[in-house]
Amino acid sequence: MRLTCPLCGARDRREFTYQGDAIMLTRPSNDDPTAFSDWLHLRDNPAGRTRDLWYHEAGCCAWLVVERDTVTHAVHSVALVEGEDAD
Amino acid sequence: MRIEGYGRVDRDVSLDFSFDGRRFAGHPGDTLASALMAEGVVLTGRSFKYHRPRGVLTDTSAEPNALVTVGRGAGRDPNTRATVQELYNGLEARSQNRWPTLSLDLWAVNDLAAPFLGAGFYYKTFMWPRAFWEKLYEPIIRRAAGLGALSGEADGERYEKAYAFCDLLVIGAGPAGLMAARVAAEAGAQVILCTEEPRFGGRLLAEAEEVDGQPGHLWVAGVLARLRGMDNVRLMPRTTVTGAYDGGTYGALERVSHHVADPQGAPRECFWRIVAQRAVLAAGALERPVAFGDNDRPGVMLASALRGYLHRYGAAPGRQVAVFTNNDDGHRTARDLARAGLNVVALVDSRHDAESLAGEVPFFPGWQVCGTQGRRRLSGITLRAPDGRRDVLQVEALGVSGGYNPSLHLTCHMGARPVWRDDIAAFVPPAAHVPGLTVAGSANGAFTTYGCLTEGAEAGAEAVRVLGFRAEVADNIPQANNTPNRLRRLWAVPGRGRAWLDFQNDVTVKDVRQAAAENYASVEHMKRYTTQGMATDQGKSSNVSALAILADATGRDIPETGTTTFRPPYSPIAIAAMGAGGQGAGFAPERFTTSHEASLRRAAPMVEAGLWYRPSYFPVKGERHWRPACDREVRMVRDRVGVCDVSTLGKIDLQGRDVGRFLDCVYANTFSTLKPGRTRYGLMLREDGFVMDDGTTARLAELHWLMTTTTAAAGQVMRHLDWVKQAYAQGWDVRFISVTEQWAQFAVAGPQARDLLNDVLDAPIDNLGFPYMANGAVSIGGTRARLFRISFSGEHAYEVAVPSRYGAALWDLLVARAEALGGGPYGMEALNVLRIEKGHITHAEIHGRTTAHDIGMGRMIAAKDCIGRTMAGRPGLVNDREELVGLRPLAGGTLTAGAHLFAPEADPVRENDHGYTTSACFSPTLGEERALGFLLNGHRRHGETVRLVDHLRGIDTLCEVTAPCAFDPTGGRLRD
Ligand SMILES: [Zn+2]
Secondary structure, eight states: OEEEETTTEEEEGGGOEEEEEGGGGSOOSSOOHHHHHHHHHOOOOOSSEEEEEEEOTTTTOOEEEEEEETTTOOEEEEEETTOTTOO | OBOTTOOSSOTTSOEEEEETTEEEEEOTTOBHHHHHHHTTOOOOEEOTTTOOEEOOOOSSTTOSSOEEEESOSTTOEEEEETTTOBOOTTEEEEEOSOSBOSSSBGGGHHHHTGGGSSTTHHHHHTTSSHHHIIIIIHHHHHHHSOOOOOOSSOOOOOEEEEEEEEEEEEEOOSHHHHHHHHHHHHTTOOEEEEOSSSSTTGGGGGSOOEETTEEHHHHHHHHHHHHHTOTTEEEETTEEEEEEEGGGEEEEEEEOSTTOSOOTTOOSEEEEEEEEEEEEEOOOEEEOOOBOBTTTSTTEEEHHHHHHIIIIIOBOSOSEEEEEESBTHHHHHHHHHHHTTOEEEEEEESOTTOOOOSTTSOEEETOEEEEEEESSSEEEEEEEOTTSOEEEEEOSEEEEEOOEEEOOGGGGTTSOOOEEETTTTEEEOOSSOSTTEEEOGGGGTOOSHHHHHHHHHHHHHHHHHHTTOOOOOTTOOOOBOOOOOOBOOOOBOOSSSOBEEETTTTEEHHHHHHHHHTTOOSHHHHHHHHOTTOSTTTTTTTHHHHHHHHHHHTTOOHHHHOOOOOOSOSSOOOHHHHTTTOSGGGGSOOEEOTTHHHHHHTTOOEEEETTEEEESOOOOTTOOSHHHHHHHHHHHHHHSOEEEEOTTSEEEEEESTTHHHHHHHHBSSOOTTOOTTBEEEEEEEOTTSBEEEEEEEEEEETTEEEEEEOTTTHHHHHHHHHHIIIIIOTTOSOEEEEOTTTEEEEEEESTTHHHHHHHHBSSOOOTTTSOTTBEEEEEETTEEEEEEOOOSSSSSEEEEEEEGGGHHHHHHHHHHHHHHTTOEEOOHHHHHHHHHHHTOOOTTTOSSSOBTTTTTOGGGSOSSOOTTHHHHTSGGGTSSOEEEEEEEESSSOOOOTTOEEEOTTSOOSGGGOOEEEEEEEEETTTTEEEEEEEEETGGGOTTOEEEEEETTTTEEEEEEEEOSOOSOTTOHHHHO
């Protein structure tokens, strides 16, 4: 498997660390334990498109959102969590 | 026997080799199989289950029978296919799975018991009683059935792994592969051409056939010369592409030095990961046999193999030969063998309306071969006419052809299923399979040479056009044979005698029918019940026939019956090749501190901490055990001064205006209020409220901070900081980087710590100017250093840091001064005792299931938003928790880490468990054993008695529960 890091280019998956669902990006703004617990623990398990987080640990250390398909293994997009325009 | 005027082996050179101790000779260009055949050796092995005599079936890597062990000693190589093993001078090969010898194999009694050993035998017989399976059946079966054995010694052979990248990977170098590679290379693409054979050319080297008006092998030589002259082409012979993976990644095994007597330092094999923009699969097709009674007799071979041995090696298994076929291709074998002067006594074609394409050869249309004779090799065949009449012919060899199966395995490695084509009676690749891979030639069901050349050229051109190259094909296709191979399917000849399908796992037509009768009617069930296709050849010569017979037995057609799944690898790979470089010191990287050499000079035993190596203790004269050394080092720190390398702690340099705010977010406690020149202990939580790590963070200057992490969690913390920064703190003025490797850092601890430092610092410090938890820039011999007044030991202590290049020198200096003061270096054992006495935690305590509350730091969580705060407040994380306590023995006895805690009167069983211990030591300071552990509601049980039970070590000790800190609880020693 290969991922195209926006900063480093196409790299073997051994350079990356998998984290999980990209829902972790939308952290609840209040401190309601139920909202937090759902956000932290409840996950869909789709056969098809997913958005998940990868960390380019053996590369530029960027956190990435990878949109891919769990059925076809196609990788649709790889984007920086921080946004390309971050300084 | 050798056939004069045939074969492309070098007959001017003779190579000596041995098989089962007997000496033979062959020529460069031979395989072990062809050399044995030329020497008249037909019996090459015994079958897996019934120990039936077996000979060479194929001339390819799909060989199920001729498996031998090559070499001797630790590096001997079992299950080597004789059809693939190239001959070299001095090669030693042995047959397998026989006892005591190949010709007299006593285990062949299994064959007599065959009526009881059929499909499902293991399931039915050995289910019960259970103890019999382990003690009786399994050892016997393992002894009697099996393939070659490993030596049991460590394999000293070298293996390698390597990576390659290209625009186009071409898999297979027959007419299709060569054309694909040539067209793509001429267009300017970077091309890798792999063939599993030692020579490029594929089937063109094994046929008498013209391409472009010249003999096939000469056309091959021309194309190769052109490819060799191009620097955008990489030719990889002896390289099998074994698997197709996501993202255009292919696994490939290169047999680097199996074919030479002296590898001269070259590895035995190299496992490649090839990343290709596009790939063309031109792996050809494999002939399949027809099953009939006793069709496994040595001398019965695939018709194409018989032809291949003639043209490639000038070798034949005998002078009297026959061919049995259901298609036109078998006629070519009869024709070529007759032309070579062999006595072809019969061309038997199961099609009654077939016409002979083999000239004068006696022709038997509509006849079938229904049995064989001979003991350890073939001596005759029985023919059956359409009217049932039988005839027996004396032959030494029989070529059998049941048609061809495209080698489409790679197309199914990512889940696709092949589709059935009725016109060629074979599976072909489906329309969509592996992204970026196209299939050309026989692998795609195009069975003529012209078809292969055309499809190869088009596939190569199309592949590189997609990548933006201009590729021309139109009038580039050489002239070649384009006569289609006509076939009428025949899978098995009805009749008596066992008709073998899977030669390697000894599965017969009857076994498959029996599986169907017992309702193992799905392919996957049949396969597991009979073990068909489950041997090392993965059923390459038997899968389709078995499927067809299953379809027939269950009254379905073949597409309806399905096909089994092909998974990597295409052919066997030594685990040592995939794991190349991972043995011994290559298993994991080693990280050394700058004091490593000095520690070794003092004979300090090293202990691994992650990838780091740290000294356990520094033995002095007379200390033969770790305990006296540890006790001495602890007393030394408590009474005088000790020096310890703490460089392995993670160090992260943070800069920017928003660092304070950022640290407030990642630490449970507040950091934004920390003043420059001050240092603070910090507790880091995971988002789920459990403790991630702890450490100190120093504010070096207004905009400059330095965080330390534990050795164990340095990587995890860095990843976490990157996450919080990039996901939640976008736009904040924070930058950070790991500087763990850049700084050497040493703890100087003990009542005389400041005396020692003032000995080495360019400007002395005092308690007022440098109080507890201060930090500041200092200089040592003119070198800039950092000083932190922090303490893990509980003593008056500092950590002093210098750029790593000065680490070794500073260590020597500090240790020398410490020794002058009656102190010295201390290692991990003493460090551990010192912190247990103080109740300080490490990852033994913050092991991922403990909360800030559990370790008595619940109140540290500040009233601000930070990672983990919300979840840490869950009732289950604060009520009725197992909480950190100290333990001391009430009346002697031993304390151990990993023991469990119970009420004194309770039965020490799981239901009564009240907690467990995490750290334990003998405290020389207190003169007793001490432990840290987690006890149910332990915070309010100080003074109570609990029972410590270590079931594993047989320890049972009554303990008093105490506060975690057992020494200097007010911390006076830190501040003096
Ligand atoms: Zn990157």
